[in-house]
Amino acid sequence: MAKKIMIVESPAKAKTIKKYLGSDFEVKSSFGHIRDLKKNELSVDIEHGFKPHYEILPEKRKVVNELKSAVKEADEVWLATDEDREGEAISWHLCEVLGLDIERTPRIVFHEITKSAIQKAVQQPRSIDMKLVDAQQARRVLDRLVGYKLSETLWRKIRGKLSAGRVQSVALRLIVEREREIQQFQPKHYYKVDALFEVEKGDGQKALLKAVLDRRLDDRQGAMELLQKAKNALFHIKKIEKKPLTKKPPPPFITSTLQQEASRKLGFSVTRTMRVAQSLYESGWITYMRTDSVHLSDTALQAIKDVVVDEFGEEYLQMRQYQTKSKMAQEAHEAIRPTYLDRKIAGNTQDEQRLYELIWKRTVASQMADAQLEKTTVEITMSTEPEAVFRAEAEVLRFDGFLRLYQAASEEEEESEKTVLPPLEVNQQLPLREMTALERQTKPPARYSEASLVKKLEELGIGRPSTYAPTIAKLMDKNRSYVVKESREGTPVQFEKLVLRDGEIEETTITEKVGSVRNRLFATDIGMIVVDFLKEHFEEIVNYGFTAEVEEKFDEIARGKIKWQEVIETFYGPFQKTLERTLKEAGRIKAERVLGKDPNTGLTVVAKLTRVGPAVQLGTFEELGEGQKPRFANLKPDQSLETITLEEALQLLSLPKYLGEFQGKDVVVNRGRYGPYIQWGKDTYISLPKGEDPYQVDRDRALELIGEYLRLQQPIASYRDKPIFVMKGRYGPYLKWDNKNIKLPKDISIDQLTAEVAVGVVDDYVQSTEPLGEYEGKPIERGIGRYGPYIKWNNRFYSLPKGRKLSELTLEEAIELIQRKTAKE
């Protein structure tokens, strides 16, 4: 029998296809691209029609050799790489490298991996589409020219190791421009007014109805006037409006939406989401995770239908096929869905199980009925102020539909308060219980999170499912540090609160933290400098529409309307002129701002980007003369070269501060690489507690911290002849004993910790982590991990049910736990 081999891109895919094709074919994988431009040089011959010089990717030599010998043995080679530009190019490179005839090698495509789709594809082989390959070559050559030429310009004009490119520079621009908007934002204060009315219920009880004034008041005077008028006002219901509302389920996941939902609901970074999804894919639980298509195969739809009808009943079923939104989508795959819809749970780790559950719910919900709601709006008027209208809103769920299974998370927390309304009638008079005017301030636009940046990039058609996560990682990479991901505490702001109750207006001031954020992307000074430079000299390329424009050209190449070299030629001519002009005319960027003079020394204070990051400098090299070095102080993470003031700079320069001697050794407070610390003598360093301001630390405070440090140096007690130490770690206080870290129970604070209590905690730990016993001749071990207490048997982990303590778990219960989980699988 003739031997046939088929080559696909992914080994997991190869395995599945093999199953469907049976013994006719051997299925091999190329592991993605096998050939590319050389890494250490431009590798595009500009003089000779932009001819690319390809080489086998060094890490793919082994795969290529294996493919070569497999091809030698075979009578027929079939190519089944993905149905898109990149997939077509991979097939072409395979032909070139494996010596296959481009015209005669059968090439098949399918965009779902089901038995029928594959069998159908095998019936309709075609040959490689060189027009599509050329579109890919144009894409590749353009990205290389833009990327390497721009990066080299940055090395010469700003500093080495920096990079720029069609995708990363636009992503960076988005973050930088958002950062600037926030810097320039001036918050406006306003007053938000709510009223609390009493409503008689039928049973003689009173219910409360909260309504919100439908506009914001500009100042305190306006708020006060309204509350004054409310003292003698009558309130009437003017209108009750009921509107039906339908909510549609969201489409099944693609890469970008999975990253967004996993970020909001599970708190995953985009990299973590992709790592976990990859693992689920390799285990065969989900379809391919790098996709831009919302398409579901017929077999999947049928399986989802069965699940919906089984679990929820016919009335919850509403089949639909979704349309992919993005114009840039290449749709080589299905949406991300479970491979077996009847599996509600899959995955080994907790991360995998949580992500799988999310995918399962979203997939099933996509074929469920719309939710039907009724929205009621009540308008209440005020007799003494015709302009004032109070509004209460409530939503009643008439039919839950898909909401029974899946609720999409929203990016910003919902602020509107939706209450259940008591029975109400038009013209009904409502007694006022209380009216509150609370001062608020407007918020600047939100900084991007990883996931919201992905969403924006996708809207702009920039980047591909396989590059979203790596692009973001690249912006944060150490060699560039264009962007940092940080959580920041807000700053306290005082707000006035006016409350009218029982005819009296009470005024109070409350303090609230404004602008706290978790895991947001912040532009750094070097990020801003690079964007400014690119915008000034290469506006066309960092323009948000650049990718969309060149994509149109690539489409024309794919349709055979234009040659790829022509597209590159048209772009490169003007680009090269701009490059030459920039290299000649632009000076070397030295980001430096003179802030003023230090009143004590008369020396100039400068803010600048040094080799090791943004800093302020006291005295210039000229001022100080031969052999003298200026003093430097690094900027704090929330400061920027663009906005730092002389006062802030002088404060930064006030450290290191000498605080006298203690026990004959110098005490100094300073800020270092790892935050603020106290140095005592030559080699004792004591970090300040988190959040403490080093500029406020005086001698008394320093000695207090040294005292505490000395106490912690001594063991608090000993257990089984080994010392117990109290330690302070990132996640709070803990005990160290026998090289093990033991967390303190929440109800024990470090101050009230006595020797007896410490021994007790260690004893408890020892009791609950020694093996519990044996099951089938293997020990059952116990331990406390990141996600709580667990038992471990036969190299597998079993989480304890919520609330169960390790020390109270009996052997019988443990065995039952193991049996139950084993039975499930």
Add this chain to the structure above:
DNA sequence: CAGTGAGCGAGCTTCCGCTTGACTT
């Protein structure tokens, strides 16, 4: 764990998109 920061200048860096391991902890 707790430094550094200019100039001088050789030698290094870099893109986007398609795929997973082979290394550590």
